[in-house]
Amino acid sequence: MLMSIACWIVLGLVAGFVGNKVVNGRGEGIVLDIVLGIVGALVGGWIFNAVGSTGMTGFNAWSFFVAIIGSVVLLVIAHALQGRPSRT
Numbered sequence: 001m002l003m004s005i006a007c008w009i010v011l012g013l014v015a016g017f018v019g020n021k022v023v024n025g026r027g028e029g030i031v032l033d034i035v036l037g038i039v040g041a042l043v044g045g046w047i048f049n050a051v052g053s054t055g056m057t058g059f060n061a062w063s064f065f066v067a068i069i070g071s072v073v074l075l076v077i078a079h080a081l082q083g084r085p086s087r088t
Contacts, residue, residue, distance in 0.1 A: 007059055012037030015064055019071025023079070036071045044070025 013030065016037030044066035048054060054062070 008038070009034060011059065011064060011067060012041065015040055015067035016071050018068050019075055022068070022072050023075040036074060037067055040069075040071030040074050041067035042070065043074055044068070046070075047073065 013034045014037065016033035016035065019036060019040055020033060041063065047070065048066055
């Protein structure tokens with residue numbers, strides 16, 4: 001159980017960091033990257049399920065891809081609400 005949680009935190013960190021690099025060109029910091037990755041995984045899973053595709057399927061490459069897409073969507077929405085450009 002503890003190893004599973006640690007793996008998901010690492011997946012969230014990497015997915016959040018990659019999402020930040022895609023949108024911002026830089027990371028936001030380790031804590032925010034983890035949060036964005038984990039929440040991005042939830043958002044990505046919901047988006048993929050809503051369009052009829054498979055969302056999160058476990059700890060694998062597909063779930064990592066879904067988490068990155070969710071992180072990117074979250075960042076784009078956050079930047080649109082804040083009124084700042086995506087790339088600096």
